[in-house]
Amino acid sequence: MAFINLQVGLTDLPNADELVMEPMAEAYEREVKAQQLIIWVPLLIISFVPFVLEKFVLLLLIPVVILLLATIISRLVIKKSQVKGVALRDFDIAYRSGLFWRKTVIVAFNRVQHVEVSSGPLQRKFGLASVKLFTAGGSSVDLKIDGLMAGRAEDIRAFIATKIDDTAIE
Secondary structure, X not given: OOXXXXXXXXXXXXXXXXXXXXXXXXXXXXXXXXXXXXXXXXXXXXXXXXXXXXXXXXXXXXXXXXXXXXXXXXXXXXXXXXXXXXXXXXXXXXXXXXOOOOEEEEEEHHHEEEEEEEOOHHHHHOOEEEEXXXXXXXXXXXXXXXXXEHHHXXXXXXXXXXXXXXXXXX
């Protein structure tokens, strides 16, 4: 049997930008806000220490700068969480992320070796979980989808697991 590899025209390719992405769960934004508070509040409190020790008014600029940075960075991180989306199809899963540098990753189910659902303490507090996909030839996570409700994450894992089983049989 001869090997045939026909060329596909660029105009014939499906456009990943046209995928209808399911947004992350509403609770994901609350989790991201909680993460930002966990990071920035202690830093803000610590930033007052030089002023308290020295009583020098210019040292108040440190907490002001940290508050400004916290506000800007937190808003960007929250916006970034709002851009994320996932699309589940018959043969693959697509995940969109990135605020400034938009990225869409599409993983074909026939490449997936293992799929798992995980959740950390903060995720569990908000009823969230992550789906992790491991593909052939790698030992680390190839795609991690955060921001899913725990039940939805388990549904996606089960769906992909059946697709993996189906491709293993063929």
